[in-house]
Amino acid sequence: MSLLKVENLKVHFPVRTGLLQRVTDHIFAVDGISFEIAQGSCVGLVGESGSGKSTTGKAIIGLNPTTAGSIHYESTNLSGLNTSDFLPFRKKIQMVFQDPFNSLNPRMRVEALIGEPLEIHFPEMSRSARRARVSELLTQVGLSPDSIDRYPHAFSGGQRQRIGIARALAVKPEFLILDEPVSALDVSVQAQIINLLADLKEEFNLTYLFISHDLAVVEHFCDYTLVMNEGKVVEQGETEKVLNQPRDAYTRRLIDAVPSL
Amino acid sequence: MSNKPLLNVKDLHISFGQVNSISHAVQGISFKIEKGETVAVVGESGSGKSVTAMALTRLLPESAHCKITGCIQLEEQDTLALEADALREIRGGKIAYIFQEPSTSLNPVYTIGFQIKEALDLHRPEVTDQQAEAERLLDAVGIKDPRQTLNDYPHQLSGGMQQRAMIAMALACQPKLLVADEPTTALDVTIQAQIIELLKKLKSEQEMSIMLITHNFGIVTGFADRVIVMFRGNIVESGPTDEVLKNPQHPYTQALIDCIPKLGKKQDRLTTIDYEKITG
Numbered sequence: 001m002s003l004l005k006v007e008n009l010k011v012h013f014p015v016r017t018g019l020l021q022r023v024t025d026h027i028f029a030v031d032g033i034s035f036e037i038a039q040g041s042c043v044g045l046v047g048e049s050g051s052g053k054s055t056t057g058k059a060i061i062g063l064n065p066t067t068a069g070s071i072h073y074e075s076t077n078l079s080g081l082n083t084s085d086f087l088p089f090r091k092k093i094q095m096v097f098q099d100p101f102n103s104l105n106p107r108m109r110v111e112a113l114i115g116e117p118l119e120i121h122f123p124e125m126s127r128s129a130r131r132a133r134v135s136e137l138l139t140q141v142g143l144s145p146d147s148i149d150r151y152p153h154a155f156s157g158g159q160r161q162r163i164g165i166a167r168a169l170a171v172k173p174e175f176l177i178l179d180e181p182v183s184a185l186d187v188s189v190q191a192q193i194i195n196l197l198a199d200l201k202e203e204f205n206l207t208y209l210f211i212s213h214d215l216a217v218v219e220h221f222c223d224y225t226l227v228m229n230e231g232k233v234v235e236q237g238e239t240e241k242v243l244n245q246p247r248d249a250y251t252r253r254l255i256d257a258v259p260s261l
Numbered sequence: 262m263s264n265k266p267l268l269n270v271k272d273l274h275i276s277f278g279q280v281n282s283i284s285h286a287v288q289g290i291s292f293k294i295e296k297g298e299t300v301a302v303v304g305e306s307g308s309g310k311s312v313t314a315m316a317l318t319r320l321l322p323e324s325a326h327c328k329i330t331g332c333i334q335l336e337e338q339d340t341l342a343l344e345a346d347a348l349r350e351i352r353g354g355k356i357a358y359i360f361q362e363p364s365t366s367l368n369p370v371y372t373i374g375f376q377i378k379e380a381l382d383l384h385r386p387e388v389t390d391q392q393a394e395a396e397r398l399l400d401a402v403g404i405k406d407p408r409q410t411l412n413d414y415p416h417q418l419s420g421g422m423q424q425r426a427m428i429a430m431a432l433a434c435q436p437k438l439l440v441a442d443e444p445t446t447a448l449d450v451t452i453q454a455q456i457i458e459l460l461k462k463l464k465s466e467q468e469m470s471i472m473l474i475t476h477n478f479g480i481v482t483g484f485a486d487r488v489i490v491m492f493r494g495n496i497v498e499s500g501p502t503d504e505v506l507k508n509p510q511h512p513y514t515q516a517l518i519d520c521i522p523k524l525g526k527k528q529d530r531l532t533t534i535d536y537e538k539i540t541g
């Protein structure tokens with residue numbers, strides 16, 4: 001059985017204009033997509049800016065309201081849940097964002113940043129236990145435990161992304177949504193983070209949805225690939241097949257745009 | 262035409278900070294850029310590549326206690342010795358910049374047209390019909406409806422279109438050298454390919470030199486004539502692009518090429534840079 005099953009998902013945003021802010025139109029950000037993610041797999045979601053890939057990721061974790069369709073996690077339909085019923089799933093599903101400069105609160109120390117999800121999901125945990133857990137997480141993502149009292153500005157882009165990953169891992173999730181986790185990083189740092197994600201997946205038996213516009217990274221990292229364009233999935237299948245024998249013209253265009261060395 | 266290079270940088274040192282905490286961002290580099298040549302400066306964050314580009318027109322903030330020594334010869338002038346007024350002529354006029362993030366380099370409260378005309382005002386006062394010239398420039402960078410776009414504000418354009426508008430602004434001054442500092446890093450792969458194609462086309466039309474700054478060897482192929490590889494404030498290797506890519510001499514260059522995942526060549530693990538091996 002699949003871990004996540006998305007059926008006919010639609011996310012439409014109203015466009016409001018005029019003095020009275022009447023709804024005059026809709027943006028069809030995600031327009032009827034279906035896919036499944038098996039436990040333990042890594043699924044790539046590729047497409048250009050505006051294709052709806054990030055909106056899909058956010059809809060799964062409940063950051064965007066869904067217009068229609070269902071998102072089944074194991075046997076629960078997430079799209080109909082209210083905030084309090086959603087809470088246990090927030091623990092199971094975590095997200096890592098693209099820009100490590102904007103996604104970490106600059107006024108919080110590393111201990112608070114990584115400890116915050118623990119406070120919410122494990123309120124009974126003592127302060128010292130939390131601090132110990134944060135140290136452990138820092139080691140797991142390849143940072144020194146000494147950095148626990150520092151602020152985000154003291155870290156480089158790659159190190160900040162490691163903090164973002166540690167924060168996502170804090171509550172021992174089963175499923176991670178990685179929204180362009182390496183797009184803002186140097187190629188050399190990108191390789192380190194991808195290797196780290198691969199190791200963590202193995203170690204904690206995680207399932208990934210990897211959102212990216214870089215096909216070379218997806219080919220390397222993902223078993224299965226979905227290609228999105230204008231809110232629709234235009235092609236999906238095993239990564240090797242999609243990239244070697246693309247059936248859709250849009251997929252071919254994406255492949256051609258990758259610079260060759 | 263003289264055989265003198267357009268830009269000749271000799272023994273450039275750049276440092277920041279005061280007595281107790283000086284960081285040496287650039288440690289004595291020398292390079293030349295010929296007329297009409299495209300040179301790529303490749304290196305990671307912190308290698309000193311952007312700082313070098315900014316130093317060409319002394320754009321580095323004074324508040325950072327920045328100290329620049331050496332010689333930067335642009336045609337006949339030494340830009341490091343110039344007064345503020347003369348320097349302003351060069352900024353934009355002879356050396357124009359496009360930066361990584363178009364959304365932060367454009368002024369959000371002015372229209373694209375206003376910003377292009379502002380550049381024309383400053384550097385080409387002889388242009389009488391600014392509206393027509395601005396339209397022509399937007400057309401040259403591949404914007405489909407130039408007249409409409411002139412009235413648009415930056416937020417109404419996509420990232421790729423904003424970068425095109427930035428390039429149009431840079432071209433408005435007819436620079437001799439265009440410094441493109443990570444011009445495609447914030448953009449999608451498809452848009453990246455379009456912008457690189459555009460720069461190639463413009464270069465051959467306008468007879469300008471381009472200094473491309475990037476961390477990604479991927480976009481250098483087929484674009485740059487020569488490559489300069491920087492590592493921790495020094496140039497570790499330079500030469501014709503094909504030669505450097507095919508037969509890199511320095512271990513850092515090799516490592517930088519190896520760590521890029523290549524389509525069609527799936528690896529079990531991505532190669533990462535072993536800095537200890539490089540620095541010995």
